[in-house]
Amino acid sequence: MGNRKTGNTNLWKVALGSAGLTCLGLWFFSRPLLNRLHDSFLKTVMTDPYAENFWEFVSAANRTGLQKIVETNLRAQQGKLIQRPFGSPRRFPGTDGLVFNLAQLARLPVEEGVPVDTKVTLGPRAAKPLNISMPIIISGMAYGLALSEKTKIALARGASLAGTATNTGEGPFLPSERQAARHLIVQYNRGGWNHNPRILKQADMVEIQFGQAAIGGLGHSTNYGEIPTKGRRLLGIKPGQAAVTHARMPGIKDPKKDLPPLVTRLRHLTGGVPIGAKIGAGNDLEKDLAILLEAGVDFIAIDGAGAASKGSPPIVQDDFGVPTVYAVNRAATFLKKQGVKDRVSLIAGGGLVTPGDFLKILALGADAVYIGTIALFALTHTQVLKAMPWEPPVQVVFAQGRYQDQLDEDRAAHNLANFLWSCNAEIMEGVRALGKKSVKQVDKSDLAALDPITARALGIPLAARARSCFPS
DSSP, X not given: OHHHHHHHHHHHHHHHHHHHHHHHHHHHHTHHHHHHHHHXXXXXXXXXXXXXXXXXXXXXXXXXXXHHHHHHHHHHHHOSOOOBTTOOXXXXXXXXXXXXXXXXXXXXXXXXXXXXXXXXXXXXXXXXXXXXXXXXXXXXXXXXXXXXXXXXXXXXHHHHHHTOOEEOTTSOOOHHXXXXXXXXXXXXXXXXXXXXXXXXXXXXXXXEXXXXXXXXXXXXEEOGGGSOHHHHHHHTOOTTOOEEEXXXXXXXXXXXXXXXHHHHHHHHHTTXXXXXXXXXXXXXXXXXXXXXXXXXXXXXXXXXXXXXXSSBOHHHHHHSSOBHHHHHHHHHHHHHHTTXXXXXXXXXXXSOOSHHHHHHHHHTTOSEEEEOHHHHHHHHGGGGGGTTTTSOGXXXXXXXXXXXXXXXXXXXXXXXXXXXXXXXXHHHHHHHHTXXXXXXXXXXXXXXXXXXXXXXHHTOOBTTSOTTOOOO
16 A cells, blocks of 8 residues: 555656646747737737726725625626625724734733733533633534535534534534534524524534624525435425525513513523624614613623625625624623623634634633634645635535535544644733733733724824823
8 A cells, every 4th residue: 555655656747747848848948939819918918998998997996895896796787686605805993003012121921931821711600601612713604594504513622622602503503523622612593493492402612693794683594405315304394495594583572671581581491591692783882782781691792794694795894894893892891891791701703713812802801702704725625726726615515516425524623623722822922922821811901903983983193102192
């Protein structure tokens, strides 16, 4: 077996070397032809009037943007609502406008080798709070309606290896995901299929899903043919029936009146695990938070503009919601004013990618962060090459993806765990660089803003001024 493998490797090397020499030969002998083609193309670009010139498209694309041109053509072709996966390409105000302080003399850095505490307790007042080893959680991504079973299992296994939690998303409860997950957050969704007491009793935390940033509170559906056979069975839908996520939570007509009994019922049913809610961050954020606090939730998850989904209308992704960095600051400030910051946990997500993003959001007041899209990139790692270049990477993870059956769960789980461990290690270094020993000690006083808008919006001093000078 070993000799055969070595022989195959050598054959590949010979083949690649031969192909390289062939290309080099073609390049050498066809240089005159390539040169003539090159000159002819550039001459045409330089001399043709704009009405006949290919460069007119480049000019228009620079003005309008390739994204908008592509989506204009999709609308013209389909004549119906288009669904864009993985969120908005728009760059919302984010953590790039913030930098951390450096502890050196006025504040001494933490000595090397001193441990940094990154453990988080979610729902501290609950009878059974959720304890995780790091402040990074895998966000809700639905089996069947979005991701394949292999992908969901890999997400659960990777999160478990790293000592953190994963979220079912709004899809049906997947027993294999529960088996793979050390800590599982079950979404009590607007579709109604995870409301069964038998399912809810298996949750380590329950998240009532009222909305998310990429789709707001819109109702949406997935056609019967787009759902895998196992997913249809778990959803309990009939042949030809679509899986519908309603705009409004079933049974909640008046949130102020109907939500408190639901929270109480879920708390008793589950034996006291944290009960919370997920909302997209809109400009009514404080009003939404007040209703949730009145209901007695143990945690609140907010999704800021820049978040993603399997597919949602571009108009909602691009033009609705409050950017995550503002939403977290507003939510944390509100919880503090209400005197519940130490009792009600805050989880935040939406466009967060790097350890720096995560730590800045924690400094603004979140207890933990949700990650989705970047977790899928980490999980698939080099396995995206199974689909590329002829198909997009999502074909490896989507439930109906052409290459979803080829995902190596073990490799994917370890890739995700490596990513989470690496991010947590960087967060620890960041905390040490601030002269602190716990992620819980990091707050807004550790931040400076790079521009006046960010400084005023977040109440953080400008890096361009002395520390005592705050924006007016």
